[in-house]
Amino acid sequence: MKRKKTVNFPSYDVVVIGGGIIGTFILYELSHLPLKILLLEKEEDLAFGVSKANSGIIHAGFHEDPKTLKGHYCAKGNALYSKISKKLQLPFKRVGELLVIKEEREYSALHEFMKKGEQNKVTGLKIIDGIELHRLEPHLSEQLVGALYAPSAGVINPYELIYTLARFARCNGATLLRGEEVIAITKDNSFHIYTSKGRYHSKVVINAAGMNGDTIAAMMGVATPAIEGRKGQEYLLDKKHKGLVKHIIFPLPTPESKGTLIIPTLDGPIMLGPTAENMQAKDREDLSTDQCGYQEIMERVKFMLPAINERAIIAGFSGMRPIPREHHDFIIGNTSVAGFFQAIGMHSPGLTAAPAIAMDVAKMVSNYLSESKLIQKQKRCSKDYQQKEHHCLCHTPKKLREVKKFSELQKLWKSDPEYGEVVCRCEEVSLAEIRAAIRDGATTLDGVKFRTRMGMGRCQGAFCTYRAIEVMASELAVPHHKISKKGKKSTIIVATLGKDHE
Amino acid sequence: MSKKAQLLKRQAHKGHVSIIGAGPAGLIAALHIKKNAPSTKVTVIDREIFVGGILNQCIHPGFGLLEFGQELTGPEYAAKVSALCRDFEIEFLTETSVLSINKKLEVVALSPKYGAKKFQSKAIVLCTGCRERSRGALHIPGDRPSGIMTAGLAQKFINIDGLVPGSRVAILGSGDIGAIMARRLTLQGVEVAAVIEIKKSLSARPRNVIQCIVDFQIPIYLEHTITKIVGRERLEKIKVAKILSDGRADFSTEFEISCDTLLLSVGLIPENELAEMAGVALDAKSNGVIVDEKFMSSIPGIFACGNAMKIYDLVDHLSEDSKKAGESVAAYLTAPLVEGKQV
Numbered sequence A: 001m002k003r004k005k006t007v008n009f010p011s012y013d014v015v016v017i018g019g020g021i022i023g024t025f026i027l028y029e030l031s032h033l034p035l036k037i038l039l040l041e042k043e044e045d046l047a048f049g050v051s052k053a054n055s056g057i058i059h060a061g062f063h064e065d066p067k068t069l070k071g072h073y074c075a076k077g078n079a080l081y082s083k084i085s086k087k088l089q090l091p092f093k094r095v096g097e098l099l100v101i102k103e104e105r106e107y108s109a110l111h112e113f114m115k116k117g118e119q120n121k122v123t124g125l126k127i128i129d130g131i132e133l134h135r136l137e138p139h140l141s142e143q144l145v146g147a148l149y150a151p152s153a154g155v156i157n158p159y160e161l162i163y164t165l166a167r168f169a170r171c172n173g174a175t176l177l178r179g180e181e182v183i184a185i186t187k188d189n190s191f192h193i194y195t196s197k198g199r200y201h202s203k204v205v206i207n208a209a210g211m212n213g214d215t216i217a218a219m220m221g222v223a224t225p226a227i228e229g230r231k232g233q234e235y236l237l238d239k240k241h242k243g244l245v246k247h248i249i250f251p252l253p254t255p256e257s258k259g260t261l262i263i264p265t266l267d268g269p270i271m272l273g274p275t276a277e278n279m280q281a282k283d284r285e286d287l288s289t290d291q292c293g294y295q296e297i298m299e300r301v302k303f304m305l306p307a308i309n310e311r312a313i314i315a316g317f318s319g320m321r322p323i324p325r326e327h328h329d330f331i332i333g334n335t336s337v338a339g340f341f342q343a344i345g346m347h348s349p350g351l352t353a354a355p356a357i358a359m360d361v362a363k364m365v366s367n368y369l370s371e372s373k374l375i376q377k378q379k380r381c382s383k384d385y386q387q388k389e390h391h392c393l394c395h396t397p398k399k400l401r402e403v404k405k406f407s408e409l410q411k412l413w414k415s416d417p418e419y420g421e422v423v424c425r426c427e428e429v430s431l432a433e434i435r436a437a438i439r440d441g442a443t444t445l446d447g448v449k450f451r452t453r454m455g456m457g458r459c460q461g462a463f464c465t466y467r468a469i470e471v472m473a474s475e476l477a478v479p480h481h482k483i484s485k486k487g488k489k490s491t492i493i494v495a496t497l498g499k500d501h502e
Numbered sequence B: 001m002s003k004k005a006q007l008l009k010r011q012a013h014k015g016h017v018s019i020i021g022a023g024p025a026g027l028i029a030a031l032h033i034k035k036n037a038p039s040t041k042v043t044v045i046d047r048e049i050f051v052g053g054i055l056n057q058c059i060h061p062g063f064g065l066l067e068f069g070q071e072l073t074g075p076e077y078a079a080k081v082s083a084l085c086r087d088f089e090i091e092f093l094t095e096t097s098v099l100s101i102n103k104k105l106e107v108v109a110l111s112p113k114y115g116a117k118k119f120q121s122k123a124i125v126l127c128t129g130c131r132e133r134s135r136g137a138l139h140i141p142g143d144r145p146s147g148i149m150t151a152g153l154a155q156k157f158i159n160i161d162g163l164v165p166g167s168r169v170a171i172l173g174s175g176d177i178g179a180i181m182a183r184r185l186t187l188q189g190v191e192v193a194a195v196i197e198i199k200k201s202l203s204a205r206p207r208n209v210i211q212c213i214v215d216f217q218i219p220i221y222l223e224h225t226i227t228k229i230v231g232r233e234r235l236e237k238i239k240v241a242k243i244l245s246d247g248r249a250d251f252s253t254e255f256e257i258s259c260d261t262l263l264l265s266v267g268l269i270p271e272n273e274l275a276e277m278a279g280v281a282l283d284a285k286s287n288g289v290i291v292d293e294k295f296m297s298s299i300p301g302i303f304a305c306g307n308a309m310k311i312y313d314l315v316d317h318l319s320e321d322s323k324k325a326g327e328s329v330a331a332y333l334t335a336p337l338v339e340g341k342q343v
Helices: A021-030 A069-087 A104-119 A130-136 A158-171 A210-219 A291-304 A350-371 A382-394 A406-415 A431-439 A445-452 A465-476 B003-014 B024-036 B053-057 B074-085 B151-161 B176-187 B206-214 B273-278 B315-334
Strands: A011-017 A037-041 A097-101 A126-129 A146-150 A154-156 A175-178 A182-187 A191-195 A199-207 A227-237 A248-250 A261-264 A270-273 A313-324 A331-334 A340-344 A422-424 B016-020 B041-045 B061-063 B090-093 B097-101 B106-111 B115-120 B123-126 B130-132 B148-150 B168-172 B191-197 B220-222 B224-230 B237-242 B255-258 B261-264 B268-270 B302-304
Touching: A011 A021, A011 A191, A011 A350, A021 A037, A021 A158, A021 A340, A021 A350, A037 A158, A037 A199, A069 A104, A069 A154, A069 A350, A097 A104, A097 A130, A104 A126, A104 A146, A126 A130, A130 A146, A154 A158, A158 A175, A158 A382, A158 A445, A182 A210, A199 A210, A199 A350, A210 A227, A210 A313, A210 A340, A227 A291, A270 A291, A331 A350, A340 A350, A406 B106, A406 B115, A422 A465, A431 A445, A431 A465, A445 A465, A465 B151, B016 B024, B016 B097, B016 B115, B024 B041, B024 B053, B024 B074, B024 B090, B024 B123, B024 B315, B053 B074, B053 B151, B061 B074, B074 B315, B097 B273, B123 B315, B148 B151, B151 B176, B151 B261, B168 B176, B176 B191, B176 B206, B176 B261, B191 B224, B191 B255, B273 B302, B302 B315
Parallel strands: A011 A037, A011 A199, A037 A175, A097 A248, A199 A340, B016 B041, B016 B123, B041 B090, B123 B302, B148 B261, B168 B191, B168 B261, B191 B220
Antiparallel strands: A097 A146, A126 A146, A182 A191, A191 A199, A227 A270, A227 A313, A248 A261, A261 A270, A331 A340, B097 B106, B106 B115, B130 B268, B224 B237, B237 B255
C-alpha cells in the first residue's frame, strides 16, 4: 500500500527573524499578547550578531535630529529604561553623559545640541564650564573648557538585557530557535519560512535581522536600502581602573559617528572607542581589529583623558553598525507586503530606542492581526503573565561578585554549594552561575561568557577556560572537542589522546 | 565553651598564619614556618583540588637538581615537597578561593565544601604565583577566532586531560613554557610551524632552546611579530612581519603562516590582585610585590614569595628563596613583644 507522507510544519502567529536587541525586545513585547510566537536566530546564540559589540550606552538623545526616527525613539526609549530595568530587575545606572569641548568657540555647538535635545524632550540638559566639568571629572584634560551635561544617559549590560528579555519571553510561552538561518520566505495565505533546519508557517513576519536585514527584505521583494557595515573597534581597560571617569565622555561628533568615547561600563571596566570605518559590502562581517584603529582611539582618548594607561588594556574587539545606504535612519514599520514588518538599520542609538520601537512594532502587529481578522482581538491576559514573570524573576541566578557581606556569602553558599567554587577569578564567577548560564541555553564559551562575564577579565580566559569546558561538556553531555567558542568550527580541542573522534 | 577555653582559642588564632597558594612557594614557606615556629598554626589555602600548583601540569623533567640533587618532573617535585610537609601539622584548605584580604590581616575564603570562612591571621604569606600575558594585553590585531590561548592553558589541556588543542601550531614568544610546549606538541604528533620572537634571541633558558626547539628543527623567526590574526571561526592563519628598529612591523616583509592554533608565551605577570586589594605596594613595571630583605611587603605582617614577588626561571631558586621567606615569617611571629608591638 502506498503511504503518503504528510508533514505538518509548525505554525505561528508571528515569526521574528533575528535574536539581537531589537528582535528579542519585540519578542518580549509580543509575549504579553495571546499569540503563538517564534524567534529565529542564525547564530549559535542570541546576541551573537550586531548586539555582541554594543557598548551598553543608554543615550540621552541630544545627538539626534528631531525629524528622524532616531530622534523620535531615543529619548522615549531612554525614559522607558527606568521601568523596564526595574521590572526585569536588571542593573541600570544613569551615570550621565558629558559632551566636552576644547575651545571656547565650540560653545555654540553645545547650544545647538541642547536645542536638539530639548526638541527631542531630553530632560535635565545643562551647559557647564570648565570648572564645573573638572569638578565632575577631575581626571579629564585641563584643555577641555566646557561640556553639555545630560544626566539622563545611562549604562546597561546589553547581553544581560537580551538574555533576560529572552527568558521572560520564553516563560510567557515564546519559542526561540538558534542556529537556524532563514534561507527563503514565500507568501500565499500565510508566510512560509524555510530555514537551514526546517520550515515554519506564520501569519506575520518581522524582520529584525541586523546586518542581514536587506537580505531578508529582498526575500520578500521589499525594496529597502542596502545595509552597509560601519565598523567600530573598542578597547577595554582592566577593571582596577574603574572610576577614572564616572560619566560617559563624548567629544563633538563627526558626520560618521558620535566620536570616540570613554565609557564607564555597568560592570566596571572602562571602554574606549569606537572607531567609525565604512566597510565595503563584501566586508560587512569583517570584525577584525587593527593597529590603525587602536592608535586612532588612543590618540583621541589621550587628548581627553591624559591619565589613560595603555598597559591597562585587557581586550580589543570590533563591532559592526548596520547603516542603511543613503538613509541614515532606522527603518521601522509595515512594508509593501501585508504582514511583513521591519525593524532594521539599527545603529546608534538602537539599544536606547529598542524598548520604544518594540512597543510600537508590537502594537502595529497586533492591530494588523485583528484588523485583517487573522486573530480575534483579545485583551492582554495580564494576570497570567505577571505570575509567570514573577516566577521567572525568582529564578534569576544571583551573582557572587555582587555579594559583599560575609553573612550573605554564607547564605549564598547554603542556597547552592556550587557558589563556593570560583571558576573565573578575575570576574569572580562561580560554578553555580556557569551552570545556570548553560541551563539558560548557553551552548558555547561565548554564550557562557556573555551571560556571566566569565573570561572577560584580565586573564582573558587563561585560567577559567579549562574548567568551563569540563563543566560544559558534562552539563551538555557532549565530549570536550564539541565545545566551541561561538559555534560552527570554532572548537577549542581538536583531538583527545588515546581516543578517536568520530 | 568555658571562658578559659575561649581565651585559649583566641590565642591560638592569634598565632595563625594564612598562606595563599599551595604551589612550591606556599608549600616551602609553610614547611619552614612550621620548622622554626612549631606552635604556630599554619593554613595553606588553594583553589585547586591538589596542592603543587602549576608544577602538576609540568610533566617534563628538569626540576629539583639544585634542591634535591636529582632530576625530577614537576609532579614529582611537588610530591616530594608535599611529603616533607606531611611531617608537620599544616592545615590544607584545598578547593578554596581567597576572596579578599585586608591590612588588618583578615582573610575571607570561600569553598564549595564548607562555604565562607574568615581568618584573623597574625601573618599572611602571598604565594599567588603568576599569569601569562593574554592576546588583549599584547594588542595582537585581527579576527577573534578560537584556537588562540596561552601556552600554560594548552599545557594544562594536554598534560592533565590529554586534550590536544590544535593540529598545526604557531607559538608567539619564546618563554620557557612556549619552548616546552613546542617539544610536547611535536612529540604528540602536532606540527609546530613557527616560534616567533620579537627580540634578537630566544628568551627561554639555553637548555630549553636546544632541547625543545633547535633539536626538533622548529622554524624560528627572530625579530618578527604577528601583524594580523585571520579566521572567523577557528584560527586559519597568521600574518607575520619583521620588525623595524623602532619596534613597529615592516609590512613590506609580511608573510603568512597557516595554523589552527596560536600559543602565547610572551612573559609572565605576578598575580597580585589580592595584594592590591589590601593596599600592598607593587612594582609598577613587573607587578611583583615589593618586599624587604625579610620578604615583608609594605604592609606589616603581609609577606610574599615565589612568582607573586618576582618571576623565577627555575623552581629550585624559587624554593631557596621561599625557605628564607618561611624562616623570616617564623622569626616575625616568635619575636618578643615590646609594648604590644613586634620588634
